[in-house]
Amino acid sequence: QSALTQPASVSGSPGQSITISCTGTSNDVGGYNYVSWYQQHPGKAPKLIIYNVSNRPSGVSNRFSGSKSGNTASLTISGLQPEDEADYYCTSHAGSSTYVFGTGTKVTVL
Amino acid sequence: EVQLVESGGGLVQPGRSLRLSCAASGFSFGDYAMYWVRQAPGKGLEWVSGISWNSVYKVYADSVRGRFTISRDNAGNSLYLQMNSLRVEDTALYFCAKQESNWEFDNWGQGTLVTVSS
Numbered sequence: 001q002s003a004l005t006q007p008a009s010v011s012g013s014p015g016q017s018i019t020i021s022c023t024g025t026s027n028d029v030g031g032y033n034y035v036s037w038y039q040q041h042p043g044k045a046p047k048l049i050i051y052n053v054s055n056r057p058s059g060v061s062n063r064f065s066g067s068k069s070g071n072t073a074s075l076t077i078s079g080l081q082p083e084d085e086a087d088y089y090c091t092s093h094a095g096s097s098t099y100v101f102g103t104g105t106k107v108t109v110l
Numbered sequence: 111e112v113q114l115v116e117s118g119g120g121l122v123q124p125g126r127s128l129r130l131s132c133a134a135s136g137f138s139f140g141d142y143a144m145y146w147v148r149q150a151p152g153k154g155l156e157w158v159s160g161i162s163w164n165s166v167y168k169v170y171a172d173s174v175r176g177r178f179t180i181s182r183d184n185a186g187n188s189l190y191l192q193m194n195s196l197r198v199e200d201t202a203l204y205f206c207a208k209q210e211s212n213w214e215f216d217n218w219g220q221g222t223l224v225t226v227s228s
Contacts, residue, residue, distance in 0.1 A: 001172070003154070034213040038155070045205060045221060046147075046155065051214035089155050093213040097143075097160055097169045104154040 004029065004090055004102035011108040012080045020105045022073040022090035028100050030071035034093035037066060037075045041086045050075060077107070085109045112136040112217045114206050119222030122196055130222055132189040132206030137217075140184035143167075143209040146191050148202035149221070156202075159191060160209065174200075196226045 005023040012018040022029065022037075029035055035053045038046035048057055050066040053073060063078045073092070077084055090102035118130040132144070145160040159180040160169045168180050179192040189206050203223050207215035 032213075036212075036214040038215075040155075045218040046215070047218075048214055048216050051210070051216075052212045055212075057216065091155070091157075091215075097162075097167060098171075099145075099157040099160075099213075101147075101155045101157060 001028075001094055001098070001100050004092060004100055006088075006090060006102040006105045008103070009106045009108065011110055012077075013110045014080055014082065016080050017076060017078045018080060018107065020075045020077075020088055020090075020107070022075070022092075022102045024071050024073075024092055024100065026071060028092040028094040029068065029073050029090075031095070032093045033068070035066070035068060035073040036091050037064075037073075038089045038091070039084075039086050040089065046089065080109055082109050112208065114208065114217060114219035116204060116206055116219045116222035119204065119224045121225045121227065123228050124196060124198055124226055126196055127192070127194045128196060128224060130191040130193065130204055130206075130224070132219055134187045134189065134206075134208070137208070139187040144182060144189045145207045145209055145215065146180065146189075147205045147207055147215070147218075148200075148224075149205070150199075150202040153202075158204070161189070193224070196224075198226050200224060201226045 037050035040046045054066040146158040177195045203221040205221045208217040210216040
């Protein structure tokens with residue numbers, strides 16, 4: 001199973017909005033509404049920020065939002081803040097209890 | 111508070127074996143499927159293996175199938191990964207993760223580092 005495709009890097013100034021795409025196939029992203037997003041700061045464990053395409057866990061800022069169209073999911077970070085600088089990974093259920101992760105995107109706050 | 115604490119990593123020669131453990135607390139361990147996810151140095155996340163709450167279903171990534179075995183002890187709140195025939199490309203930080211009802215991983219451990227090198 002090939003990894004989901006994400007841009008290697010995305011940058012923005014404080015206060016701006018950025019969007020990270022996550023492209024898969026009809027066997028994963030396009031076939032299920034089980035796309036989740038994770039934020040990972042250097043040396044830390046991943047943290048769940050979006051599940052079920054667009055749902056936020058309790059305690060996650062509403063500046064994070066998710067969506068999906070066809071085989072592509074997206075994560076938008078609004079009002080970019082310095083603490084948002086991190087790596088972001090999407091993942092999708094791919095059937096039979098398996099997963100596929102995205103290639104990862106490094107977000108830089110200018 | 112949910113806690114997942116991995117252990118058992120270390121330096122091992124190619125072809126040898128290692129057993130990872132993940133001690134869980136703060137939730138009803140036996141009610142949840144659990145997974146192992148790894149991250150090679152400087153690389154992205156890769157799911158490795160998963161096990162259902164009752165150990166009936168076990169899944170493996172193609173890259174480890176036939177070499178790794180996942181298991182769990184619900185009475186002891188522990189998850190395991192037996193890794194045999196280790197390869198250099200298995201070098202990674204191994205995380206255990208709790209799977210929630212919508213296929214998301216809502217809690218992760220801090221990881222245990224496995225280095226395969228001669």
